[in-house]
Amino acid sequence: MPRTANPELLRRAIALxxxxxxxxxxxxxxxxxVLDGKIVGEGANSVTATDDPTAHAEVNAIRAAAKTxxxxxxxxxxxxxxxxxxxxxxxxxYWARVDAIYYGACAADAARAGFDDAxxxxxxxxPHGERRIPSQQLMGEEARASFDAWMASPTKVAY
Numbered sequence: 001m002p003r004t005a006n007p008e009l010l011r012r013a014i015a016l017x018x019x020x021x022x023x024x025x026x027x028x029x030x031x032x033x034v035l036d037g038k039i040v041g042e043g044a045n046s047v048t049a050t051d052d053p054t055a056h057a058e059v060n061a062i063r064a065a066a067k068t069x070x071x072x073x074x075x076x077x078x079x080x081x082x083x084x085x086x087x088x089x090x091x092x093x094y095w096a097r098v099d100a101i102y103y104g105a106c107a108a109d110a111a112r113a114g115f116d117d118a119x120x121x122x123x124x125x126x127p128h129g130e131r132r133i134p135s136q137q138l139m140g141e142e143a144r145a146s147f148d149a150w151m152a153s154p155t156k157v158a159y
Contacts, residue, residue: 005102009034009080012042014104017057017082020044028113029057031081033065033074033098040077041065057081058089062096072159073097083110086117087124 009032016030027045034040043060047053058081066072074096079085083105085093093101107117123131150156 003078003100005078005080005100006034006037009039009078010082010102010104012039013057013080013082016042016044020046020057025049027115029082031057031061031079033061034078034080035065035069035074035076040068054088056086056089058085059092062092062098066096075099078102083107083115086115087120 013030013032016032017028018030020026020030021028025044026047026049029045030043032039032042041061041064043057043062043064045057046055046060049055058079061079061081062074065074065077075098077096077098078100079093079096079098079102081089081101081103084103084107085101086107090101110116111118119132128135
């Protein structure tokens with residue numbers, strides 16, 4: 001059954017984004033995570049305020065919701081965000097297992113304001129050797145030992 005978005009929840013995300021800018025706290029992005037129609041986590045972009053390049057609004061809201069709910073899997077939750085998520089935030093939403101994402105402004109709107117993440121989407125589609133940041137696998141066999149330990153662990157929590 002298709003979900004029905006709640007415009008008031010998106011308005012809250014947009015308000016967080018605007019307040020973040022007018023309050024001098026950071027970029028024009030806000031997000032809320034909702035469970036059963038109630039906000040369980042919210043966040044605004046705090047990249048420059050915290051010197052944390054991962055402190056995007058969606059990531060901050062997901063972290064807050066996980067803390068509030070006491071669980072890392074946010075199945076049953078919805079993410080409302082003032083702007084279409086960047087690749088990192090989209091991945092975070094998938095890892096959090098939210099049920100739906102609703103956004104206001106699109107990636108082209110963000111690009112016009114100087115937040116162009118199109119190159120990131122393009123980089124992800126390239127083979128490792130063609131990406132802007134070089135990467136090289138080292139010590140694969142030794143590194144796999146931690147996965148062997150994980151698979152054998154009786155205390156692992158699957159995610």
